[in-house]
Amino acid sequence: MLKIAWRNILRNKRRSLLSLVLILISVAVLFLLKGYFSATYDGLELMAINQYSHLQIAKEGFWDEGSEERKILSSQDINKIAKVLDAKEEVIDYTNTLEIAGILGTEDRSTIVSGMGIETDDGQNLEIKSGTKLFAGDETKVIVGEGVRKKLHLKVDDWVSIMATTIDGAYNAGSLQLSGSFSVGNDDADSHYIMMPLSFAQTMLNTDGVDNFKVTLSDTDLTESLIQELEGEFKREGLAVELRSWRDLANFYHQVKGLYDTAFFFLSILVFILIFMSILEIMSMSFFERMGEIGTIRAIGTRRSQVFVQLIEEALILGIIGGIIGVACGWGTGVIINNLNITYTPPSSGEVPLYIKLALNNGIIPFLIVIMVTTLSALYPALKASRLKVVEMLRHV
Amino acid sequence: MAIIKLENLSKTYSSQVEEVQALKNINLTIDKGDFIVVNGPSGSGKSTLLNLLAGIDEASLGDIQINNISLSSLSDRERTELRRDKIGLVFQYFELIPVLTAWENVEYPLLLQKVSKSERKRMVDRILEQVGLSKMAQRLPNQLSGGQKQRVAIARALVTDPEIVLADEPTGNLDTKTGEKIIELMLNLNREYNVAFVIVTHDLFVNKYAQKLIEIQDGSLKIKEVNSNA
Numbered sequence: 059m060l061k062i063a064w065r066n067i068l069r070n071k072r073r074s075l076l077s078l079v080l081i082l083i084s085v086a087v088l089f090l091l092k093g094y095f096s097a098t099y100d101g102l103e104l105m106a107i108n109q110y111s112h113l114q115i116a117k118e119g120f121w122d123e124g125s126e127e128r129k130i131l132s133s134q135d136i137n138k139i140a141k142v143l144d145a146k147e148e149v150i151d152y153t154n155t156l157e158i159a160g161i162l163g164t165e166d167r168s169t170i171v172s173g174m175g176i177e178t179d180d181g182q183n184l185e186i187k188s189g190t191k192l193f194a195g196d197e198t199k200v201i202v203g204e205g206v207r208k209k210l211h212l213k214v215d216d217w218v219s220i221m222a223t224t225i226d227g228a229y230n231a232g233s234l235q236l237s238g239s240f241s242v243g244n245d246d247a248d249s250h251y252i253m254m255p256l257s258f259a260q261t262m263l264n265t266d267g268v269d270n271f272k273v274t275l276s277d278t279d280l281t282e283s284l285i286q287e288l289e290g291e292f293k294r295e296g297l298a299v300e301l302r303s304w305r306d307l308a309n310f311y312h313q314v315k316g317l318y319d320t321a322f323f324f325l326s327i328l329v330f331i332l333i334f335m336s337i338l339e340i341m342s343m344s345f346f347e348r349m350g351e352i353g354t355i356r357a358i359g360t361r362r363s364q365v366f367v368q369l370i371e372e373a374l375i376l377g378i379i380g381g382i383i384g385v386a387c388g389w390g391t392g393v394i395i396n397n398l399n400i401t402y403t404p405p406s407s408g409e410v411p412l413y414i415k416l417a418l419n420n421g422i423i424p425f426l427i428v429i430m431v432t433t434l435s436a437l438y439p440a441l442k443a444s445r446l447k448v449v450e451m452l453r454h455v
Numbered sequence: 456m457a458i459i460k461l462e463n464l465s466k467t468y469s470s471q472v473e474e475v476q477a478l479k480n481i482n483l484t485i486d487k488g489d490f491i492v493v494n495g496p497s498g499s500g501k502s503t504l505l506n507l508l509a510g511i512d513e514a515s516l517g518d519i520q521i522n523n524i525s526l527s528s529l530s531d532r533e534r535t536e537l538r539r540d541k542i543g544l545v546f547q548y549f550e551l552i553p554v555l556t557a558w559e560n561v562e563y564p565l566l567l568q569k570v571s572k573s574e575r576k577r578m579v580d581r582i583l584e585q586v587g588l589s590k591m592a593q594r595l596p597n598q599l600s601g602g603q604k605q606r607v608a609i610a611r612a613l614v615t616d617p618e619i620v621l622a623d624e625p626t627g628n629l630d631t632k633t634g635e636k637i638i639e640l641m642l643n644l645n646r647e648y649n650v651a652f653v654i655v656t657h658d659l660f661v662n663k664y665a666q667k668l669i670e671i672q673d674g675s676l677k678i679k680e681v682n683s684n685a
Contacts, residue, residue, distance in 0.1 A: 358612075
């Protein structure tokens with residue numbers, strides 16, 4: 059039966075070729091889209107991990123919206139958490155941060171900023187645009203987003219004043235020297251974000267505590283399991299803390315992924331309809347041209363189900379061959395695109411390379427879609443051809 | 456020994472305008488090894504009779520029994536399997552599967568019967584040799600002449616060792632000389648395999664080979680001649 063299906067495909071080469079081209083273009087397009095989206099997800103994941111680390115540990119209620127009291131980890135909490143983290147092999151690094159918001163200004167300009175007190179020997183996975191990052195030992199230096207630097211007309215080594223409120227609600231002010239400017243790849247963030255030494259932020263807020271621990275792991279895939287493990291251990295230590303993974307914290311990751319997943323879904327539907335209608339037409343033509351022949355094989359003892367299977371096999375063979383060639387073509391096109399070093403500028407962001415992630419995984423869904431759609435589109439004509447009365451089909455001879 | 460019995464068989468085609476009675480109250484018995492020729496003008500009901508015998512059309516009234524099994528009691532699947540195992544069909548336009556070689560066309564019914572590969576080879580080679588087409592076995596139908604195609608069709612009909620072969624105008628698309636050779640081949644196979652043949656034809660030269668000559672006119676059947684020496 060498979061032999062007959064295959065030879066029937068070869069019988070009308072032009073029609074089969076048309077179906078194949080249609081299928082392979084659809085698969086290649088879906089493969090490239092999937093590859094582009096996957097590369098974007100990987101980039102977003104990297105960006106999110108850079109920004110939030112793999113996981114964060116903070117005082118219980120820290121992430122609750124509308125909490126009036128600022129939840130800060132005390133120095134005792136910090137010591138206990140550090141002891142637990144030091145014993146974990148998966149943890150390759152951790153750092154403390156303290157958020158600070160206030161007004162940053164020079165003699166003639168000022169702007170509202172939100173920033174972070176960081177341990178200066180760590181936590182600066184940033185693109186430095188001018189000057190240098192913060193170094194260990196820096197106590198009164200600051201790095202600002204490129205937008206903040208431009209807004210305040212700052213140059214490296216300029217001094218700026220910062221005014222903030224302590225955690226008790228009192229005003230506090232200090233001076234910082236500009237070490238450099240950075241970009242996090244988002245214009246909005248770059249226009250209000252600053253970083254300073256943790257000790258300076260603690261002085262400004264009048265506390266020896268920190269907001270959270272940012273923990274970097276040896277493998278991103280270990281994040282969820284380690285969170286569960288740590289939660290148990292912190293509970294035993296009597297620590298009232300909460301843990302969040304980078305996935306919990308990076309809203310933008312979910313928003314972009316949601317948007318792209320939806321786009322992929324609708325494009326898949328579009329391709330689905332396109333192939334469905336075309337293959338339905340081609341298969342219907344092919345089957346009804348062979349009505350007499352189908353009548354003959356029914357007359358000599360081929361069961362309805364066997365006729366049905368044979369016709370579906372024809373569509374399946376086309377789908378499988380088109381799918382495989384489509385993934386190969388998509389892969390080849392992806393290699394060419396990646397080598398062309400094309401760049402583009404998304405909204406509120408800097409220039410990024412157009413990169414297609416080439417992985418067989420990205421071909422699975424397009425391949426399955428095309429197999430499903432070719433089979434479904436052959437279903438109706440195959441069912442109809444197998445259901446007709448033999449005597450009626452023989453009249454088509 | 457009766458293979459097929461037709462009892463009070465009638466077939467009526469209905470349309471919105473009129474009703475046409477293609478066969479009227481037919482009674483017939485076909486015995487093992489019969490060589491029956493059915494004559495009649497166009498539209499007399501010859502092909503309808505053949506379609507009913509093959510179980511690809513349904514009678515309006517009456518009954519057809521094949522090996523004492525009533526066709527009307529069988530499901531579509533059972534009728535299909537009955538055709539596969541007990542009936543060989545030969546058509547006017549040969550109706551070979553165009554994508555299969557002569558050998559593969561003959562093999563096809565055996566594939567449906569799930570006969571083993573080695574047995575298929577033996578059976579196909581043997582029957583193709585008998586119809587004189589061993590050398591043409593690997594040719595596609597479009598590489599064969601009309602007579603050769605009909606030989607392949609006869610081989611396909613006989614390869615499963617059926618009880619009866621139903622042939623609808625088997626010489627209708629062939630010249631007289633080739634037609635005669637085909638009928639002689641059928642007759643030889645009829646004698647060798649003791650398989651019954653029912654041949655529906657316009658060609659009068661076929662009549663001389665008939666054991667039973669049946670004429671259908673306006674849906675009524677008349678056994679004209681019984682020639683036991685044919």
